[in-house]
Amino acid sequence: xxxxxxxxxxxxxxxxxxxxxxxxxxxxxxxxxxxxxxxxxxxxxxxxxxxxxxxxxxxxxxxxxxxxxxxxxxxxxxxxxxxxxxxxxxxxxxxxxxxxxxxxxxxxxxxxxxxxxxxxxxxxxxxxxxxxxxxxxxxxxxxxxxxxxxxxxxxxxxxxxxxxxxxxxxxxxxxxxxxxxxxxxxxxxxxxxxxxxxxxxxxxxxxxxxxxxxxxxxxxxxxxxxxxxxxxxxxxxxxxxxxxxxxxxxxxxxxxxxxxxxxxxxxxxxxxxxxxxxxxxxxxxxxxxxxxxxxxxxxxxxxxxxxxxxxxxxxx
Numbered sequence: 001x002x003x004x005x006x007x008x009x010x011x012x013x014x015x016x017x018x019x020x021x022x023x024x025x026x027x028x029x030x031x032x033x034x035x036x037x038x039x040x041x042x043x044x045x046x047x048x049x050x051x052x053x054x055x056x057x058x059x060x061x062x063x064x065x066x067x068x069x070x071x072x073x074x075x076x077x078x079x080x081x082x083x084x085x086x087x088x089x090x091x092x093x094x095x096x097x098x099x100x101x102x103x104x105x106x107x108x109x110x111x112x113x114x115x116x117x118x119x120x121x122x123x124x125x126x127x128x129x130x131x132x133x134x135x136x137x138x139x140x141x142x143x144x145x146x147x148x149x150x151x152x153x154x155x156x157x158x159x160x161x162x163x164x165x166x167x168x169x170x171x172x173x174x175x176x177x178x179x180x181x182x183x184x185x186x187x188x189x190x191x192x193x194x195x196x197x198x199x200x201x202x203x204x205x206x207x208x209x210x211x212x213x214x215x216x217x218x219x220x221x222x223x224x225x226x227x228x229x230x231x232x233x234x235x236x237x238x239x240x241x242x243x244x245x246x247x248x249x250x251x252x253x254x255x256x257x258x259x260x261x262x263x264x265x266x267x268x269x270x271x272x273x274x275x276x277x278x279x280x281x282x283x284x285x286x287x288x289x290x291x292x293x294x295x296x297x298x299x300x301x302x303x304x305x306x307x308x309x310x311x312x313x314x315x316x
Contacts, residue, residue, distance in 0.1 A: 012046075014032070015039060016042070017076055019046075020055075020064060020071065023055060023062045043055070053065055090286075094125070094126075097126040098127055099128040099130065100148045100291050101130040101149075102132075102295065103131075103132050103138075103141060104131065104203070105134060105152065105202060105203035105204075107250060108151055110230075110231070116298045127291075133228065134203050136204060142277065148278065148291065149277070149288075151166070151277075151295065153272045153274055154204055154277060155273070161280065162277070162279075162283055164275065164276045165273050165274065165275055166276060166300055168274070169248050169271070170247070170271055171207070171245055171247065171271075171272065172262040173243050173246075173262060173265055174237060174243070174254065175195075175244070176241070176259060177259045177261045179241060180241075181263065185263070186264045186266045187263050187267075188266050188267060189214075193221055193222075197242060198237070198242045198243070199225075200227060200228070200246075201227065204272070206246065213267070234260070237254075238258055238260060
């Protein structure tokens with residue numbers, strides 16, 4: 001095929017289809033809303049590009065050459081495919097068969113995932129979900145496609161990522177109800193350092209602000225244990241004198257379910273933000289847009305991720 005054909009535009013190919021279908025330049029011009037002289041110039045280009053007259057006179061009419069007849073359906077098919085590509089994607093949750101991947105903490109899995117899955121079964125029964133533990137700052141999981149969406153405590157989203165704030169919370173110190181510090185209203189730094197500590201190592205950053213404060217004042221806590229799961233941390237707290245930094249809403253929930261309590265710190269304050277985060281590569285996908293709104297709303301409505309009175313915040 002000659003190089004001239006490579007330079008034909010979509011509008012020119014549309015004109016070619018009209019000429020081949022109608023086989024009359026005047027009628028084709030009326031159909032396309034253009035002039036007969038313009039189509040005559042297009043036909044001359046087509047003939048040169050394809051090395052074939054395409055239309056030949058037979059009596060008072062024009063008929064297609066073999067080459068013209070062979071081109072009509074393939075070009076129409078190409079134009080239809082281009083139209084499908086350029087048309088906005090239609091999305092219906094009820095027919096979606098996609099498998100989405102969410103990353104979050106085991107606390108999210110325990111308290112948000114069950115209700116989310118129940119609602120999902122009614123609105124999108126063919127959708128499947130993989131849930132994996134979120135590790136701090138593993139944004140590469142989102143960019144690579146390993147994870148579609150992450151829900152966690154995040155300070156901010158980096159470039160090429162988008163985030164929506166679910167809610168805000170404050171940091172508190174959790175301990176067993178019979179702990180000697182349980183009688184205090186709040187904890188001084190001296191009281192805080194008098195006891196061993198543990199931390200939850202997966203999910204968002206829950207206590208580095210404490211360590212930063214201590215380093216600034218040439219102090220250090222006795223960090224005895226790091227565990228990846230909230231459920232394991234709760235079991236250890238109930239049977240030891242260790243202290244654990246937590247978001248207040250989680251500490252409150254634990255206090256309702258187990259023999260634990262929590263106290264604020266006098267010497268340092270810290271506020272958490274809970275985010276739903278995704279990568280730019282999925283930002284415009286209709287399926288992803290629906291799914292992240294679905295997840296966001298369940299997190300927002302959940303009593304376990306208390307949003308307070310703060311409005312949603314968007315970043316990009």
